[in-house]
Amino acid sequence: MTRIAIMGAAGRMGRILLEATHNSDAAKLGAAIVRPESSLLGCDAGEMAGLGRLGIKLSGSLDGARDDFDVLIDFSTPALTLENLAWCADNDKAIVIGTTGLDESQLKALDGFAARVPMVFAANMSTGINLTVNLLKTAARALGDAGYDIEVIEAHHRHKVDAPSGTALMLGEAVAEPLGRDLKTHGVFERVGQVGPRDPQEIGFATVRGGDIVGEHTVLFAAEGERIEITHKASSRLTFGNGAVRAAAWLAGRPAGRYDMQDVLDLKD
Known part of the structure; x- marks a missing residue:
C-alpha cells in the first residue's frame, strides 16, 4: 500500500485528508506533519482527527518522517508548497499538490521540478469536477462559436482567500482551449x-463568497432563446x-513528471 504523509494535518483540509487516507484500500497513513510550534506535536494523528488511535504521531518536519512515507499530500500555501516540492526532489519522494492561489511564476516553478519529482497538481481533486472539464470541452466545441456567450460563476465559503477560484480558472481554460481563446486576453474578471x-x-x-459553501461552479452558455x-x-x-x-496511490512508482487529475482518471484524449 502507498504510504502517505499529510502536510498541515491539524488543519481543516488536513483532517479531511486523514479521514480519506484512513478509509482508503490503496493507501495508508505514514506521517502527519504540523507546524513546528504546534501544541499538538507528538499527539496521535488519528485521535486528533477523531478517527481513533492510529499509532502515527504528529511530526513538526518532513525530515523527521523521511523514512515513513512514499507520497506527500500538500494543500498548504504556495510558498510552503514550493519548499516542500524542493524537499521531495532532494529526498526522492512524490507529491500531490492541491494548493490553490499559485501565481504565474510559481506555476512555472512547478515545471522546473518536473524532471526530478513525480507530482500531481490540480486545482481541484474531485472526480466529478474533472469529468465536468471533459463535458465542457465538448460543449465548447459545439456551442462556443455558435452565438453562445460563456460565463463562469463560482461560489465558496467566506474564508477562501483567492478569487476567482483555481477551479473556476481551470473550467475557463477548458472552454477557452478548444475555441482558440486565451484567458489573458479574453477573460473578463470584473464589470463595473x-x-x-x-x-x-x-x-x-x-465570484461569490459567503457562509460555509464548500464549492459550487457553473459554466453558462447563453444564446438568444436558450441557455445551457x-x-x-x-x-x-x-x-x-x-x-x-486516489492520486497519491496512482502516483506511487511513476516516473518524474507533472501530472494532473485527468491523467489519474484516464480522461485525456
Missing part, C-alpha cells in the same frame, strides 16, 4: 460601471480528500 455591450468572444467570471448550464456542486470536502488519496 459603463462597460458597454458584451464582446461575444469574452469569457466572463463571477453545466454545474458541479461539492457538499463535502471529503470529495477533494478522496481524490487526493
